[in-house]
Structure formats: structure tokens, C-alpha cells
Amino acid sequence: MADRLTQLQDCYDQLATQFYASIRYLSLHHSSSALTPPPPSNSHRNHNDSNSNANANASVNANSSHEQPASQQELPESSSYPPEQRPDTPTTFTSAQRELAQDLLLKTKQIEYLISVLPGVENSQEKQEARITELDAELREALEERRKAEQERELWLQKVDEIIGGIKR
Structure with a gap:
């Protein structure tokens, strides 16, 4: 197992x-x-108050006839993207964002723990x-105990060698 500083450096590398x-x-x-909604077109506006309500109703009816069902609006248009850049559905993208954020938080908590257990902090x-x-x-x-044990x-090896030598004769 690596020492704490090496673990900390590895965690920083993984975080990056x-x-x-x-x-x-x-x-x-x-x-x-x-990023910003397109500016409203002035060509469709009528400054006459009596016609403005009729135009608003007509534009609402026209827009509602061109609206797509909700299931088709959720799926991004993938034909205009290369395969590796196709957008995910909103639910998949949101869950992936949450998972990525949790992974980052977990790694930062791991780094904070390693910092807290470093010797010398307190x-x-x-x-x-x-x-x-x-x-x-x-x-x-x-080291002294080891030298004595060696x-x-x-000594024991010499004694065993003498015993084995005595048996062979």
C-alpha cells in the first residue's frame, strides 16, 4: 500500500x-x-388594437397546429450530429449529470479525508x-533484535550441519 502522500497525489490525478x-x-x-430567444419579428405585428387580438388568436392556432407531440420534443434531433456527439435524452442527460457530480463529490471527500489524516496537521x-x-x-x-536472531x-545451522555430518559417518 502506498503512503498517504502518494495516495493524495493519485486522488488529485483521478479528480483531474x-x-x-x-x-x-x-x-x-x-x-x-x-442562449437567448430570437427577437420577435415585427412583420407579423399589427399595431391596430382591433386586429391584434385576432392576429394573436390566429398565431396561437397556427403554432398549435405545427407543434410536435411531447415524446418527439424530448428526443433531440440526432441526424445532424456525428455518432459520438449525439445528444442524450433529457432524462438520461440529467441522470448522467447527477452521477458525474456524485463521483466528483466522492473524490473530493476522499481527498479531504486523506488531508485530515496526514501527520503534522495537528x-x-x-x-x-x-x-x-x-x-x-x-x-x-x-535492528539489534534482528542481528541477534541472525x-x-x-549457530543453529552449524549445529544442524554437525548433526547431519555425524549421521553420514
């Missing part, structure tokens, strides 16, 4: 990759729409130096 993938998905699979420099001294002493003791192993 997730940001890139999210932006790419959103830019490729959104349904295109105008310890002063003196405490850290004291801990390093303790660990150094423990390491020296462990010497003992060598």
Missing part, C-alpha cells in the same frame, strides 16, 4: 481526469439550444521531532 471526462461528456452529449514541530526520535530508537532496537540462526 474526472473533471476532464465530465466536461467532455457534457460538451458532447448536451442538446444544443440558443502536531507542532517539536512533537513531530520527538516522535521521529522515538521511532528511530524503536528502529535501532528492532546470529542465533547461524
Whole structure:
């Protein structure tokens, strides 16, 4: 297992990759729409008050006869897009957005956790130096025990070799 700093760096790399993938998905699979509505056409307006209500009713009737059913409006027109850039349906796009956001939040929480458990965040420099001294002493003791165990192993190997040598004669 990697140390915490390596884990933190890996998480930052993964977060950057997730940001890139999210932006790419959103830019490729959104349904295109105008940022601002087109300005109203003045050619259809009649400034005469008596005719304006009739024109409004006529335009409402004309627009309603050209409207598409709701199921056809939900599906974006995919024939004008290359296969990798076809927009998703609004429900699919919304659920994908939610999933991408949850993934980003999960990764940021993981990063926050790794930062919180880093040594030294709550310890002063003196405490850290004291801990390093303790660990150094423990390491020296462990190395001494290992050296003694290796010497003992060598003694036992010599004894076993002598016994095996005595049996062969």
C-alpha cells in the first residue's frame, strides 16, 4: 500500500481526469439550444388594437397546429450530429449529470479525508521531532533484535550441519 502522500497525489490525478471526462461528456452529449430567444419579428405585428387580438388568436392556432407531440420534443434531433456527439435524452442527460457530480463529490471527500489524516496537521514541530526520535530508537532496537536472531540462526545451522555430518559417518 502506498503512503498517504502518494495516495493524495493519485486522488488529485483521478479528480483531474474526472473533471476532464465530465466536461467532455457534457460538451458532447448536451442538446444544443440558443442562449437567448430570437427577437420577435415585427412583420407579423399589427399595431391596430382591433386586429391584434385576432392576429394573436390566429398565431396561437397556427403554432398549435405545427407543434410536435411531447415524446418527439424530448428526443433531440440526432441526424445532424456525428455518432459520438449525439445528444442524450433529457432524462438520461440529467441522470448522467447527477452521477458525474456524485463521483466528483466522492473524490473530493476522499481527498479531504486523506488531508485530515496526514501527520503534522495537528502536531507542532517539536512533537513531530520527538516522535521521529522515538521511532528511530524503536528502529535501532528492532535492528539489534534482528542481528541477534541472525546470529542465533547461524549457530543453529552449524549445529544442524554437525548433526547431519555425524549421521553420514
